[in-house]
Amino acid sequence: MSEATTDLDDLATRLDRDHVFHSWSAQAGLTPTVIAGGSGSVVWDHAGRRYLDFSSQLVNVNIGHQHPAVIRAIHDQADVLATVGPAAASLVRGEAAKRIADRAPEGFSKVFFTNGGADAVENAIRMARLHTGRDKVLSTYRSYHGNTGAAIVATGDWRRMPNEFARGHVHFFGPYLYRSEFWATTPEEESARALRHLERVIQSEGPATIAAILLESVPGTAGILVPPPGYLAGVRAIADKYDILLILDEVMCGFGRTGRWFAFQGYDVVPDLITFAKGVNSGYVPIGGVVISDPIAATFDERVFPGGLTYSGHLLGAASIVGALDAMESEGIVDNARRIGAEAIGPGLRELAERHPAIGEVRGEGVFWAIEFVTDRETREPVDAATIGRIKSELVSRDLLPFVAENRIHVVPPCVVTHDEVAQALAIYDEAFAAAL
Numbered sequence: 001m002s003e004a005t006t007d008l009d010d011l012a013t014r015l016d017r018d019h020v021f022h023s024w025s026a027q028a029g030l031t032p033t034v035i036a037g038g039s040g041s042v043v044w045d046h047a048g049r050r051y052l053d054f055s056s057q058l059v060n061v062n063i064g065h066q067h068p069a070v071i072r073a074i075h076d077q078a079d080v081l082a083t084v085g086p087a088a089a090s091l092v093r094g095e096a097a098k099r100i101a102d103r104a105p106e107g108f109s110k111v112f113f114t115n116g117g118a119d120a121v122e123n124a125i126r127m128a129r130l131h132t133g134r135d136k137v138l139s140t141y142r143s144y145h146g147n148t149g150a151a152i153v154a155t156g157d158w159r160r161m162p163n164e165f166a167r168g169h170v171h172f173f174g175p176y177l178y179r180s181e182f183w184a185t186t187p188e189e190e191s192a193r194a195l196r197h198l199e200r201v202i203q204s205e206g207p208a209t210i211a212a213i214l215l216e217s218v219p220g221t222a223g224i225l226v227p228p229p230g231y232l233a234g235v236r237a238i239a240d241k242y243d244i245l246l247i248l249d250e251v252m253c254g255f256g257r258t259g260r261w262f263a264f265q266g267y268d269v270v271p272d273l274i275t276f277a278k279g280v281n282s283g284y285v286p287i288g289g290v291v292i293s294d295p296i297a298a299t300f301d302e303r304v305f306p307g308g309l310t311y312s313g314h315l316l317g318a319a320s321i322v323g324a325l326d327a328m329e330s331e332g333i334v335d336n337a338r339r340i341g342a343e344a345i346g347p348g349l350r351e352l353a354e355r356h357p358a359i360g361e362v363r364g365e366g367v368f369w370a371i372e373f374v375t376d377r378e379t380r381e382p383v384d385a386a387t388i389g390r391i392k393s394e395l396v397s398r399d400l401l402p403f404v405a406e407n408r409i410h411v412v413p414p415c416v417v418t419h420d421e422v423a424q425a426l427a428i429y430d431e432a433f434a435a436a437l
Helices: 003-019 068-080 091-103 117-132 149-154 158-163 187-205 231-241 294-299 315-330 333-355 385-397 419-436
Strands: 037-039 042-044 050-053 108-114 136-140 169-172 210-216 245-249 273-276 288-293 359-365 368-373 403-405 408-411
Touching (some): 050 419, 091 108, 091 288, 108 117, 108 294, 117 136, 117 149, 117 210, 117 294, 136 149, 136 187, 149 169, 169 187, 187 231, 231 245, 315 333, 385 403, 385 408, 385 419, 408 419
Parallel strands (some): 136 169, 136 210, 210 245
Antiparallel strands (some): 037 042, 108 288, 273 288, 359 368, 368 408, 403 408
C-alpha cells in the first residue's frame, strides 16, 4: 500500500464529506466506503483493499463491474454520437428497445425510455390513468417504487410519509407468510387470504375509480418477498374482473436477478405495463423505462402522450443496454444466476440458518435473497438497528459489502458471481454473525 494511494482514499473521503449530500441519510455521521475500481463481483479502494460486492451497489450491477462488452458499447457509441434528442430516430435506441421487447411477453412492442426506475413508475401510472380515465392506483404497504412524486406515494414504506403530495393512492397488504397479516399458516392460505383482502379493498374503494394495481413482481427492498403459489395470477384475475390494469415493477427484480429475464415469467402472469431500470444495463449509464402492451400503446396513436424527458433513450444508455443484454445472452449470465441460487446461495444460507438461532428465515431465488434476523424464533421479534449495525460492521471489516434493510441482510451479488465467491461470502457471513450476535 503506497502513501499516494492512501492519500487518494483520504481525499475522496474528505471531498465526499465536504461537498456530497447523500440520499436517505442524516449527513453528520456518514462514513462511506471509498470505491475506486471494480471487476465482476469485486470492488477495491485506491489503496487496493478488495471487497466482495454482495450488494451489487443498489441491487443493480447485475452483469458485474466493468464488463468489457458494456464498456466497449458505450465507448463505441460515444465515438459516433454521444447524444441526440428523443424526437429523433436513432439506430442504437431502436436496437435497445427491440432487445427489451423481444424478451417481454407477446403483445409488447413499444418501449418508453426514462432516466431510471422512479420515473418509469411515474410514467406507467400516467399511462394507466390516461388509458382508463380513472385516477386511483393500488399498491402494497411493503413496497418501494422510487422517489418521484407519484412513485414515492405508491411506495408503502416510511419513505412515502414525508412526501405524500400526489393524489389517488391506496395501499393494501400483500403476502408475507413469515409475518402474515392474515393469520395464515401455509403459502396457499396466505395467497388466498391476501387475494381476498385485495378484492375487498377494490370493492370498498369502488372498482370504477381504480386505474391500476402496481406491484413489484418480487418485492425487493421490502424483504425479497417471493410471491406464494397463485398470488400474481390471482391478482391478474381480479384486475381483469374489475377492468383494472396491472403494472408490474421489475426495476430491481428484472433482467436476471431472479434467474429469469423478467421475474414475473416464473409466476403465470402477464401484466399490462412493465417498468424496468437497474439490471437492464447494470447502471453503467442512468436509464429505465416502461414496456407497453399493444392496447395501451394504441391509446396514444392519435392522442398525444403528455410525458417526456430530455434524456429519454439517451444514446449512451441505449448502447449500454445493447451491450449488456447481448453479453448476458451470449454468456449465459441469466442462467448462471438461476443455477447459482439453486445450487449454492440457497443451500448455503439454509445451512447458516441451522447454525445461527438469530436467523428467523431465509428466502429468495436466483441472486435475490434475504436473511431475516430475530431475537426469538418463536415470537419472531425483529432484532434492533444496533444489532444489524454490528452485523454490517463485522461484514465490512471482513471485506464484504452488504445490502442492509431493517432487520435483514439481503444477499444480492451480481448475476456473474461464481461458486468460489459464494463460498467465500458464506464463510464471511458465518464469521460475522458469530461475532455480532
